[in-house]
Amino acid sequence: MTGPKQPVAARPGGGGPRRPRVRAVRRGVPVPLLVPGLLALAFLLVPLLALLVRAPWRSLPSQLTSTEVWQALQLSLISATAATAVALVLGVPLAWLLARAEFPGRGLVRALVTLPLVLPPVVGGVALLLALGRNGVVGQWLDAWFGITLPFTTAGVVIAEAFVAMPFLVISVEGTLRAADPRYEEAATTLGASRFTAFRRVTLPLIAPGIAAGAVLAWARALGEFGATITFAGNFPGRTQTMPLAVYLALQNDPEAAIALSLILLAVSIAVLAGLRDRWMTGA
């Protein structure tokens, strides 16, 4: 191709050709990448800015102190935390099984676990109704034997949120487990630890950062959950009406309240992101 001979020959000549070489190292950004990139950034940030610009700052204090807002916020925080707890108790063992146990069809199980990640949440809600509803596959027995009905209760909110959020935790923890050196478990075994003791005393502390990150992801997902919740648990203020449902409802009759509620969720999200960054992402 084109002979680079000339500049090469000129370079040792003196100070003149040295400056372009320095400039060449700090390469410019191609316009076809720069423009769409900035557009994408604007696309992501402008709606959030709009939320701030249009926020009813003057009436905000009264909005935020209203009973409905507090009820919804309280319910959201409680149910998201409970759903995260469920996801932790059940999801960490599942992640261990996927990462460490050998069993046939493991690939299929892993695919099924991740299905709720891509499934439209409304479909998840419908599926939950069919499984745990009063006449559902499992729900009819819960009703008949224990008198437990889950749909349209706070417990139903927790279940809907856990259903949608648990895969985030499982995927995160399984990835951490795969990256962790399994020979630590072997070392524990040679010291007399059973496989469970090795998991509890060695593996669990080693993967704690991954579990925490997964829990935060799951919690954030549960907090924002809408489709499965409204389908499976309905929209009863004080019982099943979480923040996202309250926002949606408020938007129809009281847009200012909707903005105020959205601001709260935005603030919570930013706090979560900041927490993630400081605690788990900088070290990784």
Add this chain to the structure above:
Amino acid sequence: MTDIDAPPALLGAADEQGLDARLVVDRGTFRLDVSLRAAPGDVVALLGPNGAGKTTALRALAGLVPLSEGHLRLDGTALERIPPEKRPVGVVFQDYLLFPHLTALDNVAFGPRCHGTGKAEARAQAATWLGRMGLADHAGAKPRRLSGGQAQRVALARALATRPRLLLLDEPLAALDARTRLEVRSQLRRHLAEFEAVAVLVTHDPLDAMVLADRLVVVEHGRVVQEGTPTEIARHPRTDYIAQLVGLNLYRGEADGHAVRLEGGPSITTTEDLTGPVFVAFPPVAVTLFRDRPTGVSARNLWHCEVAGLETHGDQIRADLTGEIRLAADLTTAAAAELDLHTGAPVWATVKATQTHAYPA
């Protein structure tokens, strides 16, 4: 502590004490088949090139790899069906695998805790072990704050704290730099000498093996090719690998009196009077090189060769020669310069019969 089956101290006869194992591990293309016997107090080194199966043998002893065949008896108790956590075996792993979230003290206390010792008592025992290793000041340190040598001693203390009847060490010095290695090697030798049960260590470093072990078992391609004391093996290597390890030229041939006719090569004159198949060995420093055919020396053990390669070996130069005979010769840098040695240069090589050593194959 878990005393499995009958107390071996009462039932086991004296010859049942210690280790008696035949380890067979089949892995498709690779098959390990190694027999090991050792009495309490013995330190046995499994020595061999990478991929020879040494680490697999160690993992089989620890129960981390199942045996395909064979047996494993320790102090008269069959271990082959006992899971690793119930075996009275301690392991020092190559990169130590100290639990990074626990302090040195809690790492050492981990084993006693798993065996049912109370927390305070386990920690007291761990402190004693660390003290014995000269690490009392580092009890509270996390592994990442320990130097390589310190981490090695913590790993040793952790393995010993379960009071194993079999101590396994996988390349115990490989993770250390040259200077620390020297120091840690002599410490480890002292600790192994104090250890009253069987110790088996795996290494590819002949020096580590010879310093640390009473007996060497040389493993190549999953088989034992030679075993004996370090001196025996250094004097009488039986494979090229061992000869290279101990720095000897080794030949196999047919002896008839003082002459040994090599397979498809020349004869070597030796001082020993033997008949039949023998090995002949001599060190590279015993070889003298000449650029022209020397006139003053006898024609015995004089070979015409060509330099195939040169490499620096400390302050010496090792010349790899081919031609009438394949051999390694060591000479000083000055001598190499004087001879104008370079790859492809023709040379005459000679070795005195008194410098050679022949022994039955």
